[in-house]
Amino acid sequence: MDAIRTRAHQDLNDEPARAARLAGVDTLGVDEHIWKPSARHRDRAVTSIVDLTRDQDGRIHARLLDVTLGRSGPVYADWIRARTREFVDGITHASLDPFRGYANAIRTELPDDTVTVLDAFHVVKLASTAMDEVRRRVQQATLGRRGHKKDPLYRIRRLLSTARENLTDRGRARLEAALQAGDPGLEVTVAWHAYQELRSMFHASTPAAGRATAKRVLDSFYRCPIPEIARLGRTLRSWRAEVLAYFDTGGISNGGTEAINLIIEKTRRLAHGFRNFGNYRIRILLAADGTRPWRRQRRGSG
Incomplete structure (x- = not known):
């Protein structure tokens, strides 16, 4: 865990790395998931925000931008409000499931010309x-x-x-x-x-x-x-x-967000669950950052 915290500080917490992670994002996906299975925990639901920006070939390389406690419109709105004006103004599309709370946050916090797409x-x-x-x-x-x-x-x-x-x-x-x-x-x-x-x-x-x-x-x-x-x-x-x-919009959907949720679930299962949200957050942010280090390069490439 000490090694993970060191990596998280390098990739997530210092200002240059944080700015680089949010640069170039123009499409947001949002979804909720449960990080604590027991219904006894009041803070068991969290909101995950995902980058669904397409590359020049039209492909989406989904990556987890952040995760925050709670599942509601105000939770999503607070996260957007905490971002820089440059980041918010760059969002042109937002995808979501049919949950009115998230839709309200998109309507009030993102630019007026942002196109909202139902999954x-x-x-x-x-x-x-x-x-x-x-x-x-x-x-x-x-x-x-x-x-x-x-x-x-x-x-x-x-x-x-x-x-x-x-x-x-x-x-x-x-x-x-x-x-x-x-x-x-x-x-x-x-x-x-x-x-x-x-x-x-x-x-x-x-x-x-x-x-x-x-x-x-x-x-x-x-x-x-x-x-x-x-x-x-x-x-x-x-x-x-x-x-x-x-x-x-060329078929924008929340599919990339669901794919990120699968990575999150796999991380949680491998750890046999988490009790500390801070540790959980940095683990899944590192696991779902959009990189695929286990993939072999094609012969002749690189």
Whole structure:
């Protein structure tokens, strides 16, 4: 740990190193994670801030910029406020999950022309969750109980979330047979089509086609007679600008932030947990600084 503290002072704490780490950042990602698993600890949630800036080839080399105690808008806002004016003015894009606290911090602390992008994975996850809620509700209404392994809708619970274009002929036949047997009101069927349409907007052939599909979703889902899909539609409409921004920014997402979270989790597991937040912070900052020292150089390079 003494060696790690020495390295952390060289790379993180002295003024030139701190300025170099924040130089050139134009895209921020933000997410939360749990650093103490026990629910007894009040400070178990932390906010991680990640650099998602693209290089000249359009690739993202995500790296952890900082981590701070707490999961809230004020926590993120305080971190941004503590940075230099030069750093804040350089931020042009910000990606986030659908958490209004972080969105408020971006709106109040970053420049007015900063483009906020809602993460595509979490948008699809919202639709998948809504579809599964419909399936479980219909299951309860038709059977009077939770699903068993031989019940039609329970047997296709995984198949429902499969991309339509990835379904085999056998899978499609299974899906149609189960829906006919267990979905008399066609609510699950409608929810499945809604889910497939939403996820297709992120797999469109062009950004313009994806944006057109997204507008259809935003303008129709909230009027759906199925309550779970209508609620999903209202949620998406409240994030309309952030959803559509995905198609105007070359597909900026929070994927790099999730990749950093995997490195953080691996570091925590290897240490068998941490009790001291200061030690935890410098460990994960060094582990997720964007370098890959274990990668071999290609022959003839360097």
